[in-house]
Amino acid sequence: MAKEKKGVRLEHISKIYQDPKTKKDFYAVHDANIDIQPGEFVTLLGPSGCGKTTILRMIAGFESPDEGQIYLGGEPINDLTPNKRDTAMVFQSYALLPHYNIFDNVAYGLKIRKVPQDEIKKKVVNILGLVGLEGMEDRMTNQLSGGQQQRVALARALVLEPGVLLFDEPLSNLDAKLRVDMRTEIRRIQQEAGITAIYVTHDQSEAMAISDRIIVMKKGVVDQIGDPHTIYYHPVDEFVADFIGESNFLRGKLEKKEGSDGVARIEGHDVEVSGVDHLSVGDDIVLVLRPESAKLADEGVLKCKVTLSRFMGNYQNYQVMVGDTLVKIQDFNPKNHKIYNVGDEAYVSFTADDAHAL
Numbered sequence: 001m002a003k004e005k006k007g008v009r010l011e012h013i014s015k016i017y018q019d020p021k022t023k024k025d026f027y028a029v030h031d032a033n034i035d036i037q038p039g040e041f042v043t044l045l046g047p048s049g050c051g052k053t054t055i056l057r058m059i060a061g062f063e064s065p066d067e068g069q070i071y072l073g074g075e076p077i078n079d080l081t082p083n084k085r086d087t088a089m090v091f092q093s094y095a096l097l098p099h100y101n102i103f104d105n106v107a108y109g110l111k112i113r114k115v116p117q118d119e120i121k122k123k124v125v126n127i128l129g130l131v132g133l134e135g136m137e138d139r140m141t142n143q144l145s146g147g148q149q150q151r152v153a154l155a156r157a158l159v160l161e162p163g164v165l166l167f168d169e170p171l172s173n174l175d176a177k178l179r180v181d182m183r184t185e186i187r188r189i190q191q192e193a194g195i196t197a198i199y200v201t202h203d204q205s206e207a208m209a210i211s212d213r214i215i216v217m218k219k220g221v222v223d224q225i226g227d228p229h230t231i232y233y234h235p236v237d238e239f240v241a242d243f244i245g246e247s248n249f250l251r252g253k254l255e256k257k258e259g260s261d262g263v264a265r266i267e268g269h270d271v272e273v274s275g276v277d278h279l280s281v282g283d284d285i286v287l288v289l290r291p292e293s294a295k296l297a298d299e300g301v302l303k304c305k306v307t308l309s310r311f312m313g314n315y316q317n318y319q320v321m322v323g324d325t326l327v328k329i330q331d332f333n334p335k336n337h338k339i340y341n342v343g344d345e346a347y348v349s350f351t352a353d354d355a356h357a358l
């Protein structure tokens with residue numbers, strides 16, 4: 001569908017704004033280095049105000065960077081106006097023309113570009129098929145559901161055959177169930193169209209479900225870039241571990257080390273650890289343990305006392321105290337497992353591979 005898939009590269013990109021209250025300048029984005037491959041689906045993820053939208057708007061050309069250079073398909077684009085860039089944006093608000101039908105909304109950008117009428121017709125019909133709106137050309141956009149309006153917005157961007165498609169929280173206005181359906185659709189359409197996509201969201205499950213790679217941002221800084229598996233199981237710091245899914249943080253000191261394996265002292269227990277190449281004996285260590293990677297058992301690694309035990313259907317939800325540390329455990333498919341009750345003494349059980357050492 002796209003004329004040519006294009007990569008996007010940000011080199012040392014910064015954006016400075018002035019805080020309207022204090023009148024002080026601050027970095028909304030600081031020294032971002034990002035390399036997006038042609039055809040890749042990359043998500044900018046992070047809490048509100050971390051600079052995701054600012055990065056997207058700089059790629060689109062609605063904002064210009066104060067430092068650094070942006071490349072699209074290898075060409076520097078800082079000096080190009082938005083309409084000269086080979087990008088198209090899908091907005092949260094859809095931004096459809098209310099008194100036009102679907103056909104005219106989708107055809108609008110092509111008409112402005114003076115594409116011949118018969119070619120417009122062919123392209124619009126083709127794209128409406130791709131987004132699942134075939135035969136609906138004559139419907140007015142104010143007679144459509146939220147999901148259908150979002151499909152029109154997507155068709156309107158895709159029909160321009162941009163090298164890169166930009167999404168600014170496109171599903172925020174939809175209810176939870178439709179969000180899940182639409183994100184699957186967006187991924188399907190992106191793959192069928194074979195287009196590079198950059199997607200902004202603060203919803204971590206959306207990012208996990210849709211992306212080839214996720215860029216996690218924290219206060220204007222790119223904190224980690226990786227595929228969903230790496231981000232989940234090998235977070236670079238506590239911020240990423242906490243922002244993506246749930247985490248337990250087990251704190252202690254590294255006592256022994258042999259290659260990348262070792263033993264840590266945590267809450268009075270010796271715990272086998274792996275992946276500690278970056279640490280030395282005597283260093284502080286934080287183990288990131290996902291609640292579903294830990295088990296509750298009669299024997300195990302860390303002695304504990306159960307403080308919460310709740311049946312959730314698909315899992316038994318526990319909270320236990322290991323010394324002064326609260327540990328959350330999710331025991332999935334608990335039907336035939338031993339159930340521990342509040343006040344029981346037990347052990348938190350996990351292997352060295354289950355815990356990621358920071």
Ligand code: ATP
Binds near residue numbers: 019028047054
């Ligand atoms: P959200 O998820 O809430 O949209 P975001 O991660 O997309 O957040 P940005 O919109 O990129 O965040 O904003 C980054 C920071 O820059 C925020 O502190 C925001 O208040 C500030 N900011 C954004 N636009 C401007 C502007 N035009 N002038 C001054 N400050 C701005």
